Amino acid sequence: MVRFVGVSLLYPTGTRALSDVNLHIRKGEFVFITGASGSGKSSLLHLVYRESEPTEGSVVVAGQDVAAMDRARVPFLRRQIGIVFQDFRLLPQLTVRENVGFALDVVGASRREKSRKVPVALELVGLTHKAESLPDQLSGGEQQRVCIARALVNSPPLLLADEPTGNLDPETSWDIVQLLSNIADRGTTVIVATHDKYIVDGMRKRVVALAQGVVVRDDVGGAYDYA
């Protein structure tokens, strides 16, 4: 689903964010990207959804060379990728239902499609009863569930989560990661960037550890501990 071949990313300031990263994530896999702040976790995710382009190497997502992709095709790449953020990025003036529907509105979905898909996504994250609430009326964990529902409403084959539990307490974090894991079990490829040791150790999934932009470990069923 996602393949990095000899990828390096150099910021214009000269900072080296990633060095010669090689990675292969198969369809339906659940992968943690771990590492301290500044180790390159976010940079790696950015390359997947073409927020930035690699200085060297190639990034292939769902059979498409993302680095060589024409700018005009980027929106269509992103329709195949759901993205979950640490800060949720919900629109405060829209209800939960409208926030999830927003992702369908902007890709030109019909009203019928919307009324069919939004409840399914809300049900999946367990928020059917909060559909008419505003984000401010929800807890952090609930807001993150809305964000996940919005990421999934287009049924993307790939879900990226950048520190999804960064703003949540440990218990809520655990629920969110369980939810992401369930999503992976349904066939969606899930990549989670996190520095939350508790979660990574509890899940025993594949762990790709980054340190200063280099992959230092890639274990299936691994724990967080890195050098």
Next chain:
Amino acid sequence: MWGGPTITPNTIGFLLSQAWSGIRRNGLLTLASVSNIAVSLAILGGMFLVAVNLERMARLEAEKAVITVELKEDAKDSEVEIAVWQDPRVGDVEYLSKEDSLRRIFERYVANPQAVTLIGGNPLPDSLRVKPASPREIKPLAASLGKVSGVAKVRYGQQVVEKILVLARSVQVSGAILLVLMAFGMMLIVNATIRLTVYARRREIRIMQLVGATNGFIRMPFICEGLFHGIVGGVFAAAICLLVYLEVVRYVDVHLAFIDLLYSTRLLVAFGLAMVTVGGVVGGTGSALSLRRYLRLA
């Protein structure tokens, strides 16, 4: 999954509601932008109406233009008239004896035309009144008629026509310069207003980009907003221009009847539509420009 964006009724509703919320959010600035466009377009439209009428006056004057060919005392009028007819540019020739000329002058300018008999002599020459086939050829035709034997002098009313034409042209040129400057000004203010909307909506725009909205789609509500400014401004400008113009036409009809102003419903409707179109183009372009940089950064 790789097709282009589909436009559904839901899409259009979504875009329009986005545009409308921007217009509402920027109430005062929207007002500033709309009135700026209205005033600028009204000034340009007014100049256009003046220029069109001046040109028309010049054309009507040119059509009335006649070359007066004064004959020498000893010339045979019939021979000169035959010679004049040889020129293919001549449309019509009328012989006017010195007595006829004098009578005409009295008829036109003197309260009591009978006074013509009180004058002892007649200082006027016999003359031919030559109407050119095309008003545009009046100048070269007059020049060559001056060379016909038996002709003393050639006069024509070209000076008036030329003055009106010069005036019309200067109105046109200054109008064109003003159009460029004001279009620039209008775009700047639309641009600034839309930029504020863009700023207020940066979070929405960001999310749109992340969930895969195309740039065209993201741009659409903002362009609608700019179009709204331009079109509403254009409607006001057209209304101002047309109301003032109709008032002027009415006044001129009553008090300055010798001036014949352009008045045709079809033309005035076309003028109004043109104002609205120019407003729309300026507004749409202004807002499209305000987003270009923003979207490229993302």
